[in-house]
Amino acid sequence: MTVLTEAPAPAKERAPERKPRRNLTPWVLLIPGLLWLIVFFLVPILTSVSASVQTGDYDDGFKLTWHWANYHDALLNYGTQYWHSFLYSIITTVACLALAYPVAYFIAFKGGKWKTLLMALVIVPSFTSFLIRTIAWKTILADNGSVVRVLNDLHVLKLTTALGWTVGNHVLASPVAVVCGMVYNFLPFTILPLYTSLEKIDPRLHEAGADLYCSGYQTWRRVTLPLSMPGVIGGTLLTFIPAVGDYINAQLLGNPNTTVVGQRIEDLFLRQTNGYPVGSAMSVVMMVGTLIIVMSYIYKAGTEDLL
Incomplete structure (x- = not known):
């Protein structure tokens, strides 16, 4: 006696999985803010840091000579300020x-x-x-x-x-x-x-x-x-x-x-015709000092809301 068995249905071919497309919208929205920070924040800071180690005057121009003594003058002569x-x-x-x-x-x-x-x-x-x-x-x-x-x-x-x-x-x-x-x-x-x-x-x-x-x-x-x-x-x-x-x-x-x-x-x-480097050094020192105080204050306050 022959038993007829139903042939198994052919397995359906699985469609190739598509990789999820990366959503670039947040990155596109971030570009204007990044450009603003680069142009009006990062570039001025780097310019000030560069100017703080220069020498020269307005007449002959300023040159990058890595003159770190400008920071010594900024700290020594203007401590009261x-x-x-x-x-x-x-x-x-x-x-x-x-x-x-x-x-x-x-x-x-x-x-x-x-x-x-x-x-x-x-x-x-x-x-x-x-x-x-x-x-x-x-x-x-x-x-x-x-x-x-x-x-x-x-x-x-x-x-x-x-x-x-x-x-x-x-x-x-x-x-x-x-x-x-x-x-x-x-x-x-x-x-x-x-x-x-x-x-x-x-x-x-x-x-x-x-x-x-x-x-x-x-x-x-x-x-x-x-x-x-x-x-x-x-x-x-x-x-x-x-x-x-x-x-x-x-x-x-x-x-x-x-x-x-x-x-x-x-x-x-x-x-002052030659005061640009020392003035820049004072700005950098002031910025770093303020940053240290602010970060120390946030750390001591024990909150991460502002970090």
Whole structure:
């Protein structure tokens, strides 16, 4: 007896697997930003580094001679200016944080329907020229103004003069005037990141803290402050970095004893025929020093949000 078995169906030929096409769109979108950074960031930095080891003058031209002594001159002759730049910027950053945190906290949690208006009031002064805002402080801190009169009545200027931060009964042309102008100009840079960070915090966490018998201060220290640390770090960096390179406030509100690095670099570039290499060396030293401080601060803060 013959058993008929059904012949197996021929196996279907598998279509050759196609390799997934690489999506080049992100790389294409990245090109404009890379070109911008190369042209306006990398090239100027390399130019400054190259100029810092040159010799010559404007008449005969500058030549790359790897003259590293320019860095020795930049560090040895202008140490006071470096100290002023970093000191004023650190004081400004701390003062801005102390003033900005309560403002940002109030707007984020108590602003209600007025949040947009309150934030606009913070930003609107920045629409005015930086130079005009700085000059306005010459009127605010004038000797015959109400600010100086109140400080004299409270005998505050005697203490600041003893500390070397003011001169007699005058506030203008002193370190205090420089710091006041810097704090005013850079305060919005601290408020905006703080407000953004605080607004993301759920208000119910405060209620939970109260239910757990925490005081207002304990709730802020254990809940609000840790959650707002990205805003604290971002705000302080956005304040410190431009403040350390600012010299307009020192030039308009200070005196010859409050000069900062930016003023000396301007003098070397514009008023000395052979000052270009040393001025470039000062710029490189300032940039490297600021980078070290910023990276150390981020590392100590224990956050990777900004890296």
